[in-house]
Amino acid sequence: MRYSFLSILANGLNGQSDWKPAWRDAAPKPSYDVVIVGGGGHGLATAYYLAKVHGIHNVAVIEKGYIGSGNAGRNTTIIRSNYLLPGNEPFYEWSMKLWEGLEQELNYNAMVSQRGILNLYHSDAQRDAYARRGNAMRLAGADSELLDKRQVRAMYPFLDFDNARFPIQGGLLQHRAGTARHDAVVWGYARAADTLGVDIVQNCEVTGFLREGGNIVGVETTRGAIRAGKVALAVAGSSSRVAEKAGLRLPIESHVLQAFVSEGLKPVIDGVITFGAGHFYISQSDKGGLVFGGDIDGYNSYAQRGNLPVIEDVAEGGMALMPRIGRLRLLRMWGGIMDMSMDGSPIIDRAPVPGLYLNAGWCYGGFKATPASGWCFAHLIARDEPHAVAGAYRLDRFRSGHLIDEKGVGAQPNLH
Amino acid sequence: MRIPCPYCGERDAHEFSYLGDATLVRPDPAAVDAQDSALADRFHDYVYLRDNPAGAHREWWYHANGCRQWVRVTRDTRNHAIAGASLAREPGDAA
Ligand SMILES: Cc1cc2nc3c(=O)[nH]c(=O)nc-3n(C[C@H](O)[C@H](O)[C@H](O)COP(=O)(O)OP(=O)(O)OC[C@H]3O[C@@H](n4cnc5c(N)ncnc54)[C@H](O)[C@@H]3O)c2cc1C
Ligand SMILES: [Zn+2]
Numbered sequence: 001m002r003y004s005f006l007s008i009l010a011n012g013l014n015g016q017s018d019w020k021p022a023w024r025d026a027a028p029k030p031s032y033d034v035v036i037v038g039g040g041g042h043g044l045a046t047a048y049y050l051a052k053v054h055g056i057h058n059v060a061v062i063e064k065g066y067i068g069s070g071n072a073g074r075n076t077t078i079i080r081s082n083y084l085l086p087g088n089e090p091f092y093e094w095s096m097k098l099w100e101g102l103e104q105e106l107n108y109n110a111m112v113s114q115r116g117i118l119n120l121y122h123s124d125a126q127r128d129a130y131a132r133r134g135n136a137m138r139l140a141g142a143d144s145e146l147l148d149k150r151q152v153r154a155m156y157p158f159l160d161f162d163n164a165r166f167p168i169q170g171g172l173l174q175h176r177a178g179t180a181r182h183d184a185v186v187w188g189y190a191r192a193a194d195t196l197g198v199d200i201v202q203n204c205e206v207t208g209f210l211r212e213g214g215n216i217v218g219v220e221t222t223r224g225a226i227r228a229g230k231v232a233l234a235v236a237g238s239s240s241r242v243a244e245k246a247g248l249r250l251p252i253e254s255h256v257l258q259a260f261v262s263e264g265l266k267p268v269i270d271g272v273i274t275f276g277a278g279h280f281y282i283s284q285s286d287k288g289g290l291v292f293g294g295d296i297d298g299y300n301s302y303a304q305r306g307n308l309p310v311i312e313d314v315a316e317g318g319m320a321l322m323p324r325i326g327r328l329r330l331l332r333m334w335g336g337i338m339d340m341s342m343d344g345s346p347i348i349d350r351a352p353v354p355g356l357y358l359n360a361g362w363c364y365g366g367f368k369a370t371p372a373s374g375w376c377f378a379h380l381i382a383r384d385e386p387h388a389v390a391g392a393y394r395l396d397r398f399r400s401g402h403l404i405d406e407k408g409v410g411a412q413p414n415l416h
Numbered sequence: 417m418r419i420p421c422p423y424c425g426e427r428d429a430h431e432f433s434y435l436g437d438a439t440l441v442r443p444d445p446a447a448v449d450a451q452d453s454a455l456a457d458r459f460h461d462y463v464y465l466r467d468n469p470a471g472a473h474r475e476w477w478y479h480a481n482g483c484r485q486w487v488r489v490t491r492d493t494r495n496h497a498i499a500g501a502s503l504a505r506e507p508g509d510a511a
Contacts, residue, residue: 213439240468251464254493299434302470302493307417309430342464398464399457411436411466 002105015262028201031227032060034381035219036234037206037242039063041182041367042359043234044189044200045374045379048106051196053375054382055152059198060228061243063223064205068186071236071366074336076170076259076291078283079368080117080177081142084133087392087404088345089140094389095372096142096176102371106189110285111181117169117272118147118155120321126276130172137174145173156273159322166277166320172380179272185370208245209356216246216355232357232381234373237302237337239360247355250360251342251398253411255296255365256335258306262328264288273321280317282325289331292318296338296364306335338364341412344414345404348393350376350385350403357381358395363410420501423483435476437466438488470494476504 001007001020011018018083025138034050036043039061050056061067081092098105099112121127127146134144148170162166190200201223210218210225218227235325237254265288274281282292294314297306309340311333318325341347341361346369351358362369376390385391394402417427441460473493478486486504491497 030458240466240469249461249465249467251466253466253468254470287508299491300436300468300473300475300493301496303495307429312430344441398458 003109004415011028016346023200026060026061026199028204028221028223028226028234029061029199031218032199033058033229034232035059035226035228035230036061036232037219038070038233038235038238039067039186039200039202040070041068041185041189041233042362042369042373042377043232044186044193045327045370046191046232046234046359046377047198047374048189048196049374049378050382051193051198053380056382057197059193060186060226061193061198061200062204062206062219063200063202064222066116067200068183071336071338071349072186072370073167074259074334075367076281076283076293077179077182077367078117078177078281079112079180080173080174080272081368082117082119082133082137082144082172082177083368083406084136084405085406086140086347088406089142091372091376091389092368093137093142093394094375095369098371098375099180099368100176102180102185102188102316105193108191109181109183110181110184110188113178113180113286114176115171115178115271115283116175117177117274118152118173119157119274120152120171120276122166122169122277126170127169128325134172143174143176144303145175147171147173149249151301155271156269158268158324159273160320161301163320166275171276180367182367185367189374206242216353222400230355230357230381232359232377233351234359236360236366236375237339239339239358240295243358243360243389245350246351246356248351248353251395252339252361253300253350254302255298255338255340255411256301256306257293257296257338258314258333258335259291259293260333261285261291261331263331265290265328267365275317275321277293278317278320279315280314280321282318282321288305290325290328291292296340302337304335304337338362340379342398342410342412343403343405344407344410346373346393347395348373348380348390349395350380351395379414417496418476418498419479419487419489420498421482421485421487422501422503423485427479427482431479431481432477432487433480435478438474439467463475472499483506489492
């Protein structure tokens with residue numbers, strides 16, 4: 001069913017009795033052209049673009065829990081394309097363009113809200129670095145505007161401008177950045193992929209791989225073996241665990257990242273603000289809660305829950321930026337498992353085992369990448385060649401020295 | 417999370433900083449011809465590749481706000497249960 005004003009009106013008149021499930025809860029078939037492991041945003045977007053752009057419809061997305069139960073449903077929903085390096089910026093800008101047309105493309109309200117992201121700077125050196133990044137963004141066709149203190153004060157008068165240690169001097173603003181409703185992105189891609197014939201198989205964990213000769217020809221799952229022409233991994237924080245079953249050791253460590261939401265407030269922050277002197281960022285959800293987060297906990301973890309030191313650190317960052325949040329009560333906090341790659345940048349590449357494709361290493365920034373990641377991964381799977389904007393995301397870059405060192409961080413905790 | 421420092425006793429994780437996998441062994445450049453690509457491969461594996469297990473993980477923690485010694489801890493990455501800890505300068509098993 002196509003969603004429209006008329007469908008809402010008609011259902012309003014008949015007691016909402018006409019709505020159908022948005023996608024089929026499929027049982028696995030014995031074989032597919034492509035099996036995608038992982039029903040997060042990236043796996044579902046990949047399936048959608050395989051069907052839509054490349055005409056490959058005989059596709060299954062295999063998810064061990066329910067779709068969106070991983071990081072897709074746990075992130076702080078910020079979307080942006082404000083990167084510096086040529087390996088990154090065209091990719092994220094392509095993602096931004098896909099976000100801008102996403103709701104029309106999927107016929108689904110993903111609540112994409114281009115409310116702007118403001119990265120604050122606190123020193124002359126940081127201003128220069130932001131000016132450079134802003135220029136790099138514009139060279140790649142994105143938008144950016146360097147603001148001085150007066151302009152930032154006009155936007156957010158309540159920030160602690162004259163903080164003794166970290167006075168705010170200005171900020172780099174990307175107007176087109178913002179937020180999207182994370183669950184709706186999952187559901188929208190699922191529904192659109194399903195309509196094009198993709199099977200979405202939930203509660204089905206991939207436990208191993210089928211091999212013939214040296215090739216991977218399918219997966220073992222808790223619901224039986226499934227053969228596949230190609231197998232594509234998009235399992236985010238579980239990348240090492242799943243790839244290990246194919247005999248791979250990846251340049252990835254799994255770490256926990258926490259996020260927080262406060263009690264609901266009237267509108268106070270209409271964009272996204274990031275602190276430039278510590279790891280803290282904040283926005284306000286449409287329900288009114290302030291959504292914020294900071295650093296990863298900094299040690300290997302599959303626990304999906306974090307510890308207190310980082311909570312304290314995040315709270316301190318928030319207080320340094322906008323002291324008024326000190327009187328707020330926290331409503332909830334949670335954690336998700338990040339696949340931290342060693343240079344902090346993702347991998348979209350063929351695995352060194354024939355038949356296997358790899359989408360991993362998204363660290364804490366993969367939500368914004370969801371549309372372009374799906375687009376480029378589908379391109380790679382369908383054509384066996386990398387998409388132009390994702391060409392730098394090679395697995396062998398750690399061997400060849402072509403690291404994508406956007407921030408000099410990655411998994412290494414003492415660099416954060 | 418509390419870490420049982422063998423010198424100071426059980427202390428809050430806040431006092432420590434983390435350095436990751438303690439099972440990695442730095443390749444010995446002298447053992448192979450430096451031109452040998454096998455050496456580059458070994459360094460690549462050492463610097464970048466990780467087992468990243470879901471389960472028992474042997475890892476380095478530095479007790480920065482305590483005795484300032486390196487501690488080798490065996491922790492379950494699924495639930496943070498700690499099976500044992502030993503000082504780095506003592507060779508051998510943490511668990
Ligand atoms: C707290 C937090 C805040 C974040 N904030 C942001 C942000 O503001 N902006 C941003 O861009 N990014 C953010 N991220 C990062 C972003 O959420 C992730 O990079 C992104 O969601 C990863 O891609 P995904 O959606 O496909 O992952 P997931 O949703 O994690 O999908 C992977 C799926 O694979 C499944 N799976 C795993 N193993 C198996 C198996 N063996 N068999 C079958 N299925 C399996 C999992 O159950 C899971 O559903 C944040 C992450 C967290 C945790
Ligand atoms: Zn100690």
